[in-house]
Structure formats: structure tokens, C-alpha cells
Amino acid sequence: MDCLQGWPEQVVRVQALSDSGLMTIPDVYVKPPAERPSIGNGGAVTSDIPVIELGGLAEGAAECRATIRAVADACSEWGFFQVVNHGVSPDLVARVREVWRAFFHLPMEEKQAYANDPKTYEGYGSRLGVDKGAILDWGDYFFLHLLPESIKNQNKWPALPSSCRETVQEYADELAKLCGTLMKVLSISLGLDAEQLQTAFGGDAVGACLRVNYYPRCPQPELTLGLSAHSDPGGLTILLADDCVRGLQVRRGDDWVTVQPIPGAFIVNIGDQIQVLSNAVYRSVEHRVVVNAAQERLSLAFFYNPRSDVAIAPVSKLVTAERPQLYRPMTFDEYRLHIRKKGPKGKSQVESLKAQC
Numbered sequence: 047m048d049c050l051q052g053w054p055e056q057v058v059r060v061q062a063l064s065d066s067g068l069m070t071i072p073d074v075y076v077k078p079p080a081e082r083p084s085i086g087n088g089g090a091v092t093s094d095i096p097v098i099e100l101g102g103l104a105e106g107a108a109e110c111r112a113t114i115r116a117v118a119d120a121c122s123e124w125g126f127f128q129v130v131n132h133g134v135s136p137d138l139v140a141r142v143r144e145v146w147r148a149f150f151h152l153p154m155e156e157k158q159a160y161a162n163d164p165k166t167y168e169g170y171g172s173r174l175g176v177d178k179g180a181i182l183d184w185g186d187y188f189f190l191h192l193l194p195e196s197i198k199n200q201n202k203w204p205a206l207p208s209s210c211r212e213t214v215q216e217y218a219d220e221l222a223k224l225c226g227t228l229m230k231v232l233s234i235s236l237g238l239d240a241e242q243l244q245t246a247f248g249g250d251a252v253g254a255c256l257r258v259n260y261y262p263r264c265p266q267p268e269l270t271l272g273l274s275a276h277s278d279p280g281g282l283t284i285l286l287a288d289d290c291v292r293g294l295q296v297r298r299g300d301d302w303v304t305v306q307p308i309p310g311a312f313i314v315n316i317g318d319q320i321q322v323l324s325n326a327v328y329r330s331v332e333h334r335v336v337v338n339a340a341q342e343r344l345s346l347a348f349f350y351n352p353r354s355d356v357a358i359a360p361v362s363k364l365v366t367a368e369r370p371q372l373y374r375p376m377t378f379d380e381y382r383l384h385i386r387k388k389g390p391k392g393k394s395q396v397e398s399l400k401a402q403c
């Protein structure tokens with residue numbers, strides 16, 4: 047794992063570049079023409095990802111079934127949906143946003159104290175992947191392990207200010223609870239026992255991480271991306287998108303659909319581990335982030351992952367004569383090394399598991 051010992055090039059904070067007021071972005075952020083966003087052809091795609099009212103789960107049996115069916119349809123049609131009435135307090139959501147906005151607005155020297163390295167990725171970072179000469183994304187981030195507790199303690203959770211730690215812990219507890227509910231819904235919707243997906247994830251010892259994305263203003267947004275096209279390597283992602291600025295785009299056939307976040311909603315998407323467990327009944331869908339010249343953008347991505355040392359393979363009930371096993375087993379520890387070394391690369395990794403099966 048030598049290549050994960052350090053960054054291959056000097057780290058440049060995108061925020062510092064943006065604040066310098068430059069008019070032309072450095073070549074290292076300029077994407078090849080095929081990957082650039084087509085800003086300005088707005089309105090070409092008018093559809094949006096489904097919205098699901100989670101309150102239905104607590105109502106009568108009919109409402110509960112209808113909600114589970116809506117999740118199943120959203121997962122197979124889009125791989126993405128927004129949830130409203132999800133039970134997480136608006137006050138907590140506002141506080142966690144505020145805590146992280148304040149962090150990114152600290153003086154650069156203070157943020158540098160949290161600079162991360164590619165071994166754990168924990169802390170303040172500005173690139174994903176360690177390939178020398180790679181084209182980079184227009185964004186900084188802060189990455190944290192939240193679960194299991196043992197990892198958090200072992201990695202000595204970066205010494206964030208205690209006000210920040212408490213809010214982040216409260217947020218993590220609430221989001222882990224929401225993910226537990228969604229795991230049950232997904233399990234039932236796949237025709238499995240309610241607990242089956244969670245058990246396959248390793249029961250109580252599941253993992254969770256938080257990636258807070260900060261996309262500074264960009265003078266040439268048409269040439270770059272805040273985050274390149276990728277599928278999320280983990281299980282489930284719960285995204286708290288910026289409350290004012292759009293930027294997330296989801297792959298829909300050959301198009302990219304820009305998501306319009308509903309105030310108070312979370313955006314949920316299926317990651318590669320659920321694609322594998324479900325034997326591709328549900329698929330992790332590619333997404334990317336576009337940036338803009340007028341406003342910065344902040345998002346919090348909470349990743350709910352399998353326990354890192356259990357082999358993840360298609361659930362036997364979903365492997366049939368008509369649908370043979372599509373993926374070979376792999377632990378999440380091994381799986382996540384790919385994005386940590388190569389950076390975001392579309393759906394190449396989950397596809398490669400197939401080729402090896």
C-alpha cells in the first residue's frame with residue numbers, strides 16, 4: 047500500500063485558488079471535452095428524481111406497502127430519490143450545515159492543521175486518488191469515519207472543535223438510524239427478510255463516513271467538474287445538498303439530470319455494495335457535480351457502508367438460473383482501495399468485479 051503513503055504532488059486548495067481571483071483555471075482542472083458539463087443548454091432535461099414521503103412507513107399497512115413500492119420503483123428506475131418527512135430535525139440539519147460552512151470559512155492556516163493523507167483520507171483534502179498527473183476536481187472536502195466506534199477511536203477522530211464534534215455526532219446518530227430504516231425497506235422491497243441486508247452488511251458493526259464537500263466559485267465552470275462522474279463505492283448515501291445552490295447531476299441514459307433539492311429533504315442513492323448484494327436488481331447510478339461562477343456550494347454526503355472485513359457478494363436468494371451470480375465476493379476494505387488510488391472513475395470498478403466473476 048506504498049502508493050497510499052502520501053500525495054503524489056503538492057496539494058493545492060481549490061478554495062485558495064478561487065479566492066485568489068484568477069480568471070483562468072489551471073490546466074490540471076480542465077477536463078477533456080467529452081467530460082465537460084454542457085452548461086447553457088439548460089432545460090433540455092426536465093425530469094427529476096422521485097420524491098418519497100417516508101412518513102408513510104409509520105401509517106397503516108397499505109401506506110407502508112405503497113411507500114416500500116415507491117422506494118423499489120425509485121431504486122430500479124433511478125438509483126436516486128429524495129426523502130421528505132424523514133424524521134431528522136430541521137434544527138439539527140441547519141446546525142450541521144452551519145458548523146461545516148464555518149469550518150470552510152476558517153483562515154487557511156487553521157484548516158491546514160487538519161490536512162489529510164491518502165492512507166485514511168481523514169481530514170481536510172483536495173483530491174481523490176494518487177495518480178500523478180491526474181486531472182483534478184474543483185473542490186475541497188473534509189472526510190471523517192463515524193462508525194464503527196472502534197475505527198473512530200483508533201484513527202483518533204481529527205481534533206475538531208468540540209462544538210463541531212457534538213453536532214456531527216448527533217447528526218451521525220440520526221443518519222445511521224435513518225439508514226437502518228432504509229436498509230429494512232430495501233430488504234423487504236427485494237423480497238428478503240427485513241433484517242437480511244443489514245445482516246449481510248455485518249450487523250451492528252457497519253461502517254459510516256461523512257464527506258463534506260466544499261465547491262468554491264469557479265471562473266470557468268464550463269471546463270471542469272466539482273466532482274467527476276462516479277458511483278458511490280459504499281452501501282447507501284444520504285446527501286444533504288446545498289440549500290441554495292444546485293450542482294448534483296444524475297446519469298439518466300445518455301443525459302445528465304440536474305437535481306433540484308427540495309427544502310428539508312435528503313437525497314438518497316444506492317451504492318455499489320447494494321448493487322452487488324442485490325445481484326444488480328438495484329444499481330448504483332453515476333453522478334457528478336457541476337460548479338458555477340457565482341456561488342460556492344456545500345454538501346454533506348453520509349456513507350453507510352458494510353463492515354469493512356466481511357465479504358460482500360450477491361444474496362443467494364437473488365441468484366437464480368435466469369439471473370446467475372454477477373459479482374465475485376470482495377470485502378469493502380479491499381473494494382474502497384480502488385477509488386482511493388484511482389479517484390472517481392465512473393462505474394469502472396463494479397463493472398470490473400463482473401468481469402472477474
Ligand code: OGA
Nearest residue numbers: 257259278294335345347
Ligand atoms: C459524493 C457526491 C454530491 C454532491 O460526495 O459522493 O456524490 O452534491 N456528492 O456534492
Ligand code: NI
Nearest residue numbers: 276277278333
Ligand atoms: Ni457520490
